[in-house]
Amino acid sequence: MALLETSCSGMPGVIKAQGYHCSYCLNEDQRLFYTYFNHQFQKEITYCRVCIMMTWSTTETYYQPVAIPDAPEQLECHLDFALTAQQNYASRLIVEAVESGGRRLLHAVTGAGKTEMILKGIQTARRLGRNVAIVSPRVDVVKEVYLRMAAYFDADIDVLYEGQSLAYSSRFVICTVPQLYRYMHHFGLLIVDEVDAFPLPMDERLMRCVARAAAADGTMIYLTATPPRALRAAFEKHEVITLPARYHERPLPVPRFKYLSVKSILKGRLAARLERRHSGTLLVFFNDIQVMTAAAVTYQSFKPLTVFAADRSRHDKVEEIRAGKHRIVFTTTILERGFTLAGLDVWVVDSGSFTAECLIQMAGRVDRKREYYDGEVIFFHDGVTLSMQRAVKEIQTMNQTAKRRGWIK
CATH class of the missing domain: 3.40.50.300 (P-loop containing nucleotide triphosphate hydrolases)
Structure with a gap:
């Protein structure tokens, strides 16, 4: 479980081996590297243009994985209502997945109450000392999930997205997907919300970053109301949890x-x-x-x-709405x-x-x-x-x- 930090030695930021490869963001698109003569090093260096807003990953900079020891934590959940039968069903399956490892696709209709379904899974992971991340491709979702988690748990929660960095211990993180660049095999429970939202489905590099951020023996939970066929096909039948009801137990409106x-x-x-x-x-x-x-x-x-x-x-307009x-x-x-x-x-x-x-x-x-x-x-x-x-x-x-x-x- 490690956090990637800049160092004087270790893993080069950009590696040349049958083309350039960025160790930080896993970029392999040769069009997104740039080579120039650097006067500090007195030679040509190559840097990655994908993650330039987050770091300076070059052939002459290095990253060192910094180990973060396990720290079990008893999280108290402040939930002032009872879960529905469906939510309890999903919650139980998620806890089982956290305890045994592996991955699950949670196919839940819009308004099913997915956030409440993952609460016991988060509690279980933290009790076992496993780091937790909830990630989404969209900043709006990250903000909303953080507000709800902060209301449910008395815990230090890291919130990371472009222009925002509220960092504590990297043990309970809510962030956009690109913020996972800095983590390597770190999260024992990694939850990807809105896994089918742009740009995640069409960017293999981001999906590789998600996989790298997860611990080798960890649990990955993918949440979506609209899984593309290719995503569903990637899971075995027993790995898919289908949740067809909303939390208020009324039918979905039919267009x-x-x-x-x-x-x-x-x-x-x-x-x-x-x-x-x-x-x-x-x-x-x-x-x-x-x-x-x-x-x-x-x-x-x-x-x-x-x-x-x-x-x-x-x-501002969304808040006005x-x-x-x-x-x-x-x-x-x-x-x-x-x-x-x-x-x-x-x-x-x-x-x-x-x-x-x-x-x-x-x-x-x-x-x-x-x-x-x-x-x-x-x-x-x-x-x-x-x-x-x-x-x-x-x-x-x-x-x-x-x-x-x-x-x-």
């Missing part, structure tokens, strides 16, 4: 299809529907920022708020995950342009809170696609499975 093209929407055909709205907050998802911007102009009399990934004010300051929100997929609010309705523009996984996540924003809200999910389209059909079928199948197991009312 409705409505024929309405982008062209018609930009001509103002949504105005009548918007005028009929008298309560709740509406999220309207777009797959194209230009279309979203044009729609915001078309429907400016309804004062929609727009938010997207490159928006410098997006964090949470505070109930905006009733109509035009958004990209930036709010498809990690966003929960009471009284939400969801409309999806040009639904056929999204994957089934995206559509399931968007639909999953509705009726997440314990208090019931009869929200609507509408997929606007100009022709039903296979991805739309797959999304609805998956939602219906999960509802049927949950009903059969007695996990929804």
Whole structure:
């Protein structure tokens, strides 16, 4: 169990062997190394451009694994409600996995209460002296998970993401995936939340960093509501835990299809529907920022708020949405995950342009809170696609499975 730190000797930051390889971030893309003459060393050196914002990994810098001894800890969990039958079922299987090692894929519907399911697993790992990490590709998820863990546990929790470093002992860490660069075989329990979220599925280097950060005999738990087929295929049947019910034990909202093209929407055909709205907050998802911007102009009399990934004010805007300051929100997929609010309705523009996984996540924003809200999910389209059909079928199948197991009312 070790933390990588810069040193005068040890493992070179960049190694040349049939091409360059970065020891820190595991980059092997030759286009992302740069060679130049360094006056300090009086020779050419090569550095890695991938992790340059975190460290200075070069052919002339070194890293030394610094051992961190085991430190068992009794964590008291402050949970003021009882887990559901499904949550207890998952919690028991996770504890068994922590005690025996190995890996598990937790396929849980949106709003299943995954955070509460992992609490006993974390307690078990820390009692055994194993270091724990909860990681996600998304900063928004890291922030939310930290707030919930800090409320549940009286413990020193390291929080790491770009621009933020709250570090204690590296024994209980919540961070974005790139922050795992600094760890080597360190975590006895490593939980990857939203494992299918961008950019993790299409970046093998990040997945290698996740694997390197885990202890050889440790436990890895992957959490997602929408596992891609390739991810499911990588697990044996007994390694997959399917959780089809939400914690409030109500069925998932099933989307409705409505024929309405982008062209018609930009001509103002949504105005009548918007005028009929008298309560709740509406999220309207777009797959194209230009279309979203044009729609915001078309429907400016309804004062929609727009938010997207490159928006410098997006964090402030999201907080304003949470505070109930905006009733109509035009958004990209930036709010498809990690966003929960009471009284939400969801409309999806040009639904056929999204994957089934995206559509399931968007639909999953509705009726997440314990208090019931009869929200609507509408997929606007100009022709039903296979991805739309797959999304609805998956939602219906999960509802049927949950009903059969007695996990929804």
